[in-house]
């Protein structure tokens with residue numbers, strides 16, 4: 001059985017909207033006529049734990065989970081989480097990195113250390129073929145709502161896929177409340193427009 | 201057009217399409233969303249029950265009365281409901297009864313990773329297991345038909361990955377299902393020994409017929425491929441194996457009990473070597489081996505934890521079934537700071553565990569968000585077992601002469617689920633146990649469902665039950681209510697209670713920030729007064745971290761409160777010994 005799949009991994013911190021963002025990626029795939037599977041674990045309601053979601057597009061997708069080292073697009077919503085799940089990205093794959101620091105309590109009461117930005121960037125660049133690094137929160141805040149940061153990241157991601165802009169916008173608008181549609185649209189377009197390529 | 205649905209949404213849809221009239225559940229990951237989605241269909245009566253046993257009894261009653269009914273629960277929920285599973289296996293039903301058991305291999309949110317396929321064999325009922333959302337939906341309908349055809353409850357087992365993964369589903373309409381008239385028949389529905397003796401042969405006969413059905417049904421299908429490797433698989437593991445062995449021959453089992461022995465033999469005769477890829481226990485493997493077929497499973501694929509495509513591949517490579525491939529999986533990223541689940545900023549449970557830790561009492565805790573009181577830096581808890589175990593375990597430790605004082609701690613939902621009989625025991629035997637109910641008026645852990653304490657039902661307003669009044673009504677003389685934010689009172693009340701020679705109940709109102717807000721804006725560190733003493737670091741609030749600025753004298757980092765995370769509870773202010781924290785402004789009521 002010959003199958004081609006495009007694998008996405010989204011990783012963030014509980015409260016960052018990882019699941020909604022991955023729902024959007026999955027639905028866009030379905031809209032374009034592909035078979036889609038997506039997997040995440042929810043059910044821990046507390047804010048602040050590590051969250052991941054796997055999305056796979058293909059002609060026929062079996063497993064809902066991506067394999068380590070085989071992810072084509074890694075959307076990291078936070079820098080420590082980028083490192084934690086980096087092994088899922090295939091060597092030479094694309095990472096969209098939100099340059100946010102969300103410090104876990106293990107670094108406050110314990111001996112754990114939050115990684116330095118230089119270390120994150122160097123490690124990520126060592127693995128990925130393409131690094132798109134941006135401060136999505138600052139961009140979305142400027143456009144009116146810091147909670148629309150994920151649309152900025154999806155906009156940046158979309159420039160590396162063939163899917164039409166209208167497909168993305170239609171799915172985003174379907175998934176966000178009426179009063180936030182416009183800001184999410186603008187955030188998505190801002191994500192598309194910028195040049196976020198990180199050069200080593 | 202197909203719709204993207206999680207397995208749980210698909211099960212709810214399947215129940216609706218199958219003409220289900222009654223559905224009941226107690227929340228539990230990964231099953232919770234089933235009833236939340238059933239609730240969207242107005243032509244089904246649905247409820248959150250007080251616990252899984254009540255949910256199943258209610259569904260059984262509805263099926264006796266002639267309406268299709270469903271109960272849903274997580275794997276350990278079926279432990280609680282197992283008594284009812286066993287008697288309903290004997291009585292059979294009138295209209296169809298389907299029971300969903302959502303297992304959690306890998307324990308994403310559970311206290312163990314039991315394999316509930318054993319329950320099907322144990323209780324002598326059939327079990328179906330879908331591999332994706334389309335099958336999840338289709339199998340619910342099939343399960344109702346089987347239930348009525350063979351007069352048996354039917355179990356559907358999902359796992360976290362089939363429950364929560366989303367895939368495309370084709371929708372159909374609701375079936376028109378007539379209510380079946382109820383006819384009184386005690387020899388079938390009233391299980392006194394004399395009647396039950398007559399039902400047991402019926403059960404054995406039924407399982408024989410179901411075995412025949414399993415042979416003929418295409419839910420168990422041979423998918424021919426390369427003859428050198430033959431894989432038997434079910435559930436999520438089937439999908440992983442399909443991914444990793446794209447060309448192998450497969451026997452896909454949609455019915456995991458009873459097993460189609462003839463089909464298994466036929467498959468084995470077509471391939472050179474048989475392997476079973478299954479999550480958790482060697483359930484299929486052992487049954488295949490009993491048929492005298494040479495088979496390998498757990499010698500290759502791990503018994504622990506959930507499987508994944510890479511775990512299946514790595515195991516297969518190690519066993520020489522597949523060539524090693526360079527996937528670049530391994531990677532050194534340096535030391536990684538942990539990010540475990542933590543009590544939310546401002547969660548009232550934190551105040552309670554802060555005091556318990558300070559008092560150095562032995563804490564027999566229970567299942568819920570407050571179980572996180574066991575984690576550093578709070579580190580306040582000694583034991584956690586299963587829902588409602590806290591009170592019984594606390595009594596046992598007390599009776600056995602524990603050297604320190606001890607207290608039982610449980611949440612409001614847990615209190616109504618399984619705490620009540622234990623409290624009755626304490627009153628009845630006058631065991632001097634201190635029961636602390638951390639009452640946040642929600643079932644927090646599973647996503648903020650209502651419970652009898654909050655009075656909020658699956659559909660809105662029901663009647664709330666006052667926990668303190670229940671305790672008094674049961675005969676507890678010493679019942680005190682207090683707000684978690686009144687730290688000094690909380691401590692004083694617990695100190696008094698542990699000295700008593702009779703059972704006591706302390707109801708602590710503890711805020712869940714998803715339900716209620718604190719009445720102040722964010723707090724701030726007064727940098728010139730903070731000397732980096734680390735006291736406020738030890739409450740484990742995720743809004744507090746080390747700042748870049750060091751105290752000149754101690755050379756320790758000062759504290760920092762992240763304004764976007766602080767919800768203004770004030771615990772850090774109460775804890776700080778240097779008055780280095782400034783309370784937030786009082787909120788003006790809107």
Ligand SMILES: Cc1ncc(C[n+]2csc(CCOP(=O)(O)OP(=O)(O)O)c2C)c(N)n1
Nearest residue numbers: 228567568569611612613614642643644645
């Ligand atoms: C038998 C069983 N059913 C369901 C669950 C899932 N579960 C875990 S904690 C919990 C309830 C927590 O509610 P509560 O006691 O009010 O505490 P909170 O999380 O609100 O602090 C549930 C239903 C379980 N672990 N075991």
Ligand code: SF4
Nearest residue numbers: 544547569644712713
């Ligand atoms: S969800 Fe509610 S009960 Fe659970 S940790 Fe957060 S605030 Fe506490």
Ligand code: SF4
Nearest residue numbers: 741766767769770772
């Ligand atoms: S007031 Fe203090 S303890 Fe409470 S949420 Fe804010 S920082 Fe955390």
